[in-house]
Amino acid sequence: MTIEDRDDVQLITHALARDTLSKIRDTGTAQVPFRKGLVKLGRICGYEIIDGALETEYVPVTTPLTEMTGERIKGIENVVIINVLRAATPFVEGLLKAFPKARQGVISAGRDEESGMDDAGAFPISVDYVKLPTITPEDTVIVADPMLATGSTMCTVLEAVLNDQPEPANLFVLSAVSAPDGLLRVGDAFPEATLLTVSLDDRLDENGYIVPGLGDAGDRAFGTD
């Protein structure tokens, strides 16, 4: 099945998200505007998740002038955000502007590039640190990583997040840029997940980088190389 046929893959199409992503893709964007761009993207994605996935309920409101019926978002208290260190850190900072009360999990997981790619074109993943909140069946869980490339890191992270926990009401895998192979891999392994991405790019290069992509998101956000 191709990406186009799947209904578990959804693009975040907000014009500000596309605008911000295009800015940070550019090699002329320095570390600070790059990091701030990732924060902004996280915030926009958070608002889009609220709009698309959470319901509202009618509530009585007393304004200084009168009584009226207003609307509040249901379930916004039951959000868990998983920060896949380290590139997701600015992305999560933005998400937290949409979900300030979210419980947060942190996983340090990444490619072991020295071991080289396996036959399936993926790097082995090393997991160094895991600290996760308890998940309840009412929760909306957002696993955030700005770059979803081969999908190996995300599959490892999802296994850790879902291990011995009840299935949450909503499970979102959120990326800014993704590659078709990675999305297919994650979607096949975790059919319960909705895969949200701002851009579905063309392909992976021989080093597992997304093309056209934006390079190494962690290095660009943290000023390392």
Ligand code: URA
């Ligand atoms: N991680 C990145 O930061 N960039 C890629 O292109 C792939 C993985």
